[in-house]
Amino acid sequence: MGLYSRHLRPRLHDRQLGTATFGVLRDRVCAGLAGDVLEIGFGSGLNLPHLPPAVTGVWAVEPSATALRLSRARQDAAAVPVVVAGDDAQQLLLPDDRFDAVLCTFVLCGLPDAGRALTEVARVLRPGGALHLVEHGLSPDPGVRRWQRRGNPVNRVLAGCSLDTDVAGLLAASPLTVVELTTRYEEGVPRPAGHLFEGRATA
DSSP: OIIIIIIIIHHHHHTTTTTTHHHHHHHHHHTTEEEEEEESSSSTOOTGGGOOOOOOEEEEOOOOOOHHHTTTTHHHOOSSSSEEEOOTTTTTOOOOTTTEEEESSSSSGGGGTTHHHHHHHHEEEEEEEEEEEEEEEHHHHOOOHHHHHHHHHHHHTTTTSOOOOOOOHHHHSSSSEEEEEEEEEOOTTHHHHHHEEEEEEEE
């Protein structure tokens, strides 16, 4: 699995999460971002083309060297500078109250301790700064939840993440204050993988 997780999975994510459908999601989640933005789970830079003009810089936290290599062309084309700022969202080597906003897209589902990462996000956000996120996770429907649990072992191997992450619960238990959180099934995506959470939470 070392070769797959290091080299092939980042390419799979780049292709699967780079479609026009996901582009619409990225436009929505990036709307309203401004100033210095920390992006946890930067991946291959798929959010860069969707950043609004008010963003002045992006600090990228990403553990995959392959994903960062894939992001190079997008970084070169970006209207703002990108600084690689670490490889672990659960332990940010960054000062308190540093960022105007944090961006998180399809990341919490793959972290060993997503709660700790949200605590770190709250720490580095300036007072009033917002976390913008879109994630897939725990369905409210018992039948779908059963399929999520059944699919988790395979999904963790192939995609590196869980299908039934309790995003709402993680946010509620974090130091952040949720100001908006909507849920729905993404059209055209199997329900166990397509239950989405979109929202914002402030420090």
